[in-house]
Amino acid sequence: MKRVMIFFMLFSVFMLGTVTCFAETEEKKEDESIEKAKSAILMCIDTGDIIYEKNAYEHCSPASVTKVMSILLILEAIDSGKISLTDSVAASENAVAMGGSQIWLEVGEKMTVDELLKAVVVASANDACMALGEYIAGSDTGFIKMMNDRAKELGLENSNFENCTGLDDTVTNHYSCAYDLAVIAKEVMKHESIKNYTSIWLDSLRNGKTELNNTNKLVNTYKGITGLKTGTTSNAGFCLCATAERDGMNLVAVVLGCETSDVRFESATNLLDFGFANYELAEPQFDKSKITDVRIKNGIEKSISPSLADAEKILVAKGSGEIEYTYEINTEMQAPVNKGDKLGTIVLKSGDDIIKTVYLKSDKDVKEISFSFIFTKMLKNI
Numbered sequence: 001m002k003r004v005m006i007f008f009m010l011f012s013v014f015m016l017g018t019v020t021c022f023a024e025t026e027e028k029k030e031d032e033s034i035e036k037a038k039s040a041i042l043m044c045i046d047t048g049d050i051i052y053e054k055n056a057y058e059h060c061s062p063a064s065v066t067k068v069m070s071i072l073l074i075l076e077a078i079d080s081g082k083i084s085l086t087d088s089v090a091a092s093e094n095a096v097a098m099g100g101s102q103i104w105l106e107v108g109e110k111m112t113v114d115e116l117l118k119a120v121v122v123a124s125a126n127d128a129c130m131a132l133g134e135y136i137a138g139s140d141t142g143f144i145k146m147m148n149d150r151a152k153e154l155g156l157e158n159s160n161f162e163n164c165t166g167l168d169d170t171v172t173n174h175y176s177c178a179y180d181l182a183v184i185a186k187e188v189m190k191h192e193s194i195k196n197y198t199s200i201w202l203d204s205l206r207n208g209k210t211e212l213n214n215t216n217k218l219v220n221t222y223k224g225i226t227g228l229k230t231g232t233t234s235n236a237g238f239c240l241c242a243t244a245e246r247d248g249m250n251l252v253a254v255v256l257g258c259e260t261s262d263v264r265f266e267s268a269t270n271l272l273d274f275g276f277a278n279y280e281l282a283e284p285q286f287d288k289s290k291i292t293d294v295r296i297k298n299g300i301e302k303s304i305s306p307s308l309a310d311a312e313k314i315l316v317a318k319g320s321g322e323i324e325y326t327y328e329i330n331t332e333m334q335a336p337v338n339k340g341d342k343l344g345t346i347v348l349k350s351g352d353d354i355i356k357t358v359y360l361k362s363d364k365d366v367k368e369i370s371f372s373f374i375f376t377k378m379l380k381n382i
Helices: 002-035 063-079 113-123 126-137 140-153 178-188 192-198 261-278 371-381
Strands: 039-044 050-054 088-090 110-112 202-205 210-213 225-233 237-246 249-258 279-282 294-297 314-317 324-329 332-334 342-350 353-361
Touching: 002 050, 002 261, 039 178, 039 261, 050 178, 050 261, 063 113, 063 126, 063 140, 063 178, 063 192, 063 225, 063 237, 088 126, 110 113, 113 126, 113 192, 113 202, 113 210, 126 140, 178 225, 178 237, 178 249, 192 225, 237 261, 249 261, 249 279, 261 279, 314 342, 314 353
Parallel strands: 294 332
Antiparallel strands: 039 050, 039 249, 088 110, 202 210, 225 237, 237 249, 279 314, 324 342, 342 353
């Protein structure tokens, strides 16, 4: 009996050591896959929080991940009513001349916006993307201007687009970065209709004559994947912008400059897995009784109530414990007060870590008391 017990104990120690070594190997493997990417970021789409970053602001050639901006403008044009999915678009000579991935449009050939958008998202078709860009803006250069203007509107400082496709054989200053592309992807995913395209694995055009196969293989392998765009050129390497949703939380992982296709998918998978395993969304519970009015000195109104936006979800580490709230409200402000002026803050903390700072703002203008105001008020009283 003793021999059996000793054998069992030795066997258990051996197996424990084996499991530990395997875990360390897997962890090392994950780290190495991300290290192989030139640039990477993991962002929570719901809150904008950055969970992980590596050279996230470095200028890189984004290849066809460029198309996340093209797709954003196409979706915005559809949602605004500027164009519709049923519109017929004729291919120009410029669109047909595009190289790389394409659906082999012929000059004058007509397809609907729906068909062309499907070709862009699923098959990364450069000719379809150019045709849509020209249809929206009137010209290739007009659409490129729209792309750069939209980047500025989003506050992106490390992107410059010279085409709508990401082909980098004829451009000299076409670049973006992991952070900027994640922000653009965040905007894209606000349009629920995009999932009608990003979820497609296999489809076809021209009554089945042209087959479409999604370039993002995570669509067929990763739980909760929602998109979004791959990119590959000799200059850019292998790139990927991957979005996914689990338990109501949406993440985007961007990896640029990978040496192989497998590395980009492995890197993005590891980033997304890390985010879902370690973070979750929480609903903040504010005590509105502690949000006190602010006195306005020399204002036409004596006080103003700080405005608290609808409770937004916050990103917290799993198992981080109870959230503490610190309210810091101004007791008095000098008029004039403009709409949007900060009146105070609510700091959310977990232990010693600050999770989020919520700004309390004025929801209206409060003018300073003037002689004309006093005189007018006196006349009314009389």
